[in-house]
Amino acid sequence: MTERRLSGRVRLGLSLSGLIVLFALWQAAVKSRLVPPGILPAPSELWPAWMAEISGGFWQQSILDSLSHYATGLLAGSVLGTSAGLVCGSVPVIDAASGGIVRMLRPIPGLAWVPFAILWFGLNNAGATFVIAISVFWINFYAAWGAVKAVDRDLYEVAAAFGHRGFFSRLSCVTLPAAMPGLLAGLRTGLGQGWMSVVAAELFGVPGIGARMMQASSLLATDVVVVYMLTMAALYALTDFLFGLVRDRLLRWQG
Amino acid sequence: MSLVHIEDAGLSHDGGESFVFRHVTLALESGQFVAVLGPSGAGKSTLLRVVMGLVPPTEGRVTLTAPAHRDGTRGTALVFQDARLMPWRSVRKNVELGLEGLGIPAPERHARAERVLKLVGLTAEAGRWPRQLSGGQRQRAGVARALVTDPELLLMDEPFGALDAITRAGLQQELLEIWRETRKTVLFVTHDVEEAILMADRIVVLSGRPAAVRADIMVGARPRDPSSAEMRALTSELRRLIAEP
Numbered sequence: 462m463t464e465r466r467l468s469g470r471v472r473l474g475l476s477l478s479g480l481i482v483l484f485a486l487w488q489a490a491v492k493s494r495l496v497p498p499g500i501l502p503a504p505s506e507l508w509p510a511w512m513a514e515i516s517g518g519f520w521q522q523s524i525l526d527s528l529s530h531y532a533t534g535l536l537a538g539s540v541l542g543t544s545a546g547l548v549c550g551s552v553p554v555i556d557a558a559s560g561g562i563v564r565m566l567r568p569i570p571g572l573a574w575v576p577f578a579i580l581w582f583g584l585n586n587a588g589a590t591f592v593i594a595i596s597v598f599w600i601n602f603y604a605a606w607g608a609v610k611a612v613d614r615d616l617y618e619v620a621a622a623f624g625h626r627g628f629f630s631r632l633s634c635v636t637l638p639a640a641m642p643g644l645l646a647g648l649r650t651g652l653g654q655g656w657m658s659v660v661a662a663e664l665f666g667v668p669g670i671g672a673r674m675m676q677a678s679s680l681l682a683t684d685v686v687v688v689y690m691l692t693m694a695a696l697y698a699l700t701d702f703l704f705g706l707v708r709d710r711l712l713r714w715q716g
Numbered sequence: 717m718s719l720v721h722i723e724d725a726g727l728s729h730d731g732g733e734s735f736v737f738r739h740v741t742l743a744l745e746s747g748q749f750v751a752v753l754g755p756s757g758a759g760k761s762t763l764l765r766v767v768m769g770l771v772p773p774t775e776g777r778v779t780l781t782a783p784a785h786r787d788g789t790r791g792t793a794l795v796f797q798d799a800r801l802m803p804w805r806s807v808r809k810n811v812e813l814g815l816e817g818l819g820i821p822a823p824e825r826h827a828r829a830e831r832v833l834k835l836v837g838l839t840a841e842a843g844r845w846p847r848q849l850s851g852g853q854r855q856r857a858g859v860a861r862a863l864v865t866d867p868e869l870l871l872m873d874e875p876f877g878a879l880d881a882i883t884r885a886g887l888q889q890e891l892l893e894i895w896r897e898t899r900k901t902v903l904f905v906t907h908d909v910e911e912a913i914l915m916a917d918r919i920v921v922l923s924g925r926p927a928a929v930r931a932d933i934m935v936g937a938r939p940r941d942p943s944s945a946e947m948r949a950l951t952s953e954l955r956r957l958i959a960e961p
Contacts, residue, residue, distance in 0.1 A: 615796075615798075616800065616802060618765075618770065618800075619796065619800045619802070619813075620813075621770055622768060622793070622794045623790075623793070623813045623865070624790060624814060624816075624817050625813075625816075625817065630817070634813075634816075635802075638802070638804040638805075713845075714804045714805075714846075714847070715803075715847075716845065716848075
């Protein structure tokens, strides 16, 4: 079968109609009592719930709180993870020395660090930021490590032949630009992972979208829970879209 | 005056058990076009990298006697077989690679890049990405990147080996013209006997591994007519030398 290339407008249209169909089926399932009452709010109930959250000021405040955790956690995790991955990928001694530590820490999920986040940072923004940073760190670490390993060795010889020989010279002349597609793929995955960990990070009571969701769910206010789920989805879509623009600009050379 | 002295040079990757090349002694005269011919895998490319200083020889010495150090130039520059442009740099930026780190201000870098791009006929392609070029254009960009540093010694590693016959013939002529104008010393590795005869003043034939100089032949006056009796005799003589065990 030949793959047909769809234009951007057609793809956007299809994507929106997929969402509309989902919401329509959802509405029909709840209203026709196909789904037992009380376990799932109908889409039509979300609007009033959302308006109530906005008029109370909770929605705006939660977004601002979460955005600040998200942005600082994402920044710290991405910068540290990418740098560590770059160093381990390009210096064999450090790579070997850190191999055991990496394998020990890697499988521990961000959520498992919550008790320590509370102990070390307290019930505050720093604690939430720490949990987000940890989950983003590993994604960027492996993306950077893999991207450095995949750099075409021959290009180092080219760089050396034209006078770029020191570690930092090689890094800026070859490693960073050659690894850029991989680094950006890691950053993009981290962008999504960061939002996922916002809930975990705020679970223990630091205010934000996650905390607000936990409050609502303890009151069985499922409509409010869904409002914040969709809010998070929209924030993710926005950050991913903006990142896509930057990425396309940086990788023009790939065409 | 000789520019490069290779004295009894050898290279071993395993501490002296086996050699890529050994007992190679050569002196290259300034302005000479020298072709290095040999069977594939004989270590011709490795010899170039040793002359370039990318790999130190494990035996003997390689000395490059540049007449006087000139600012803003490099002693040697290398043209690779597969162009090896950096895909994230525009053609112009690729050409400027060797000028970075020489302390040359950006406007002068641009001007020098423009000049060599004109020389190889790539003025219109200066702003394009390497992926947008044909194989022949990429190779021209590789030649421009080497020439822009105004090297004493231009090292070429089978630069036209991967191109189709027509493109190759065109680039051979262009390179000869550039050489006539600039009078660079050229060390040109090839496995193509006709190419060596067409281009070089002097042909050095290497034996198989470990490579050593098997023959060192001066070629007669230019322009060369490959169909003349003299050139045909030289061709079969070189073929015989390469095929010898």
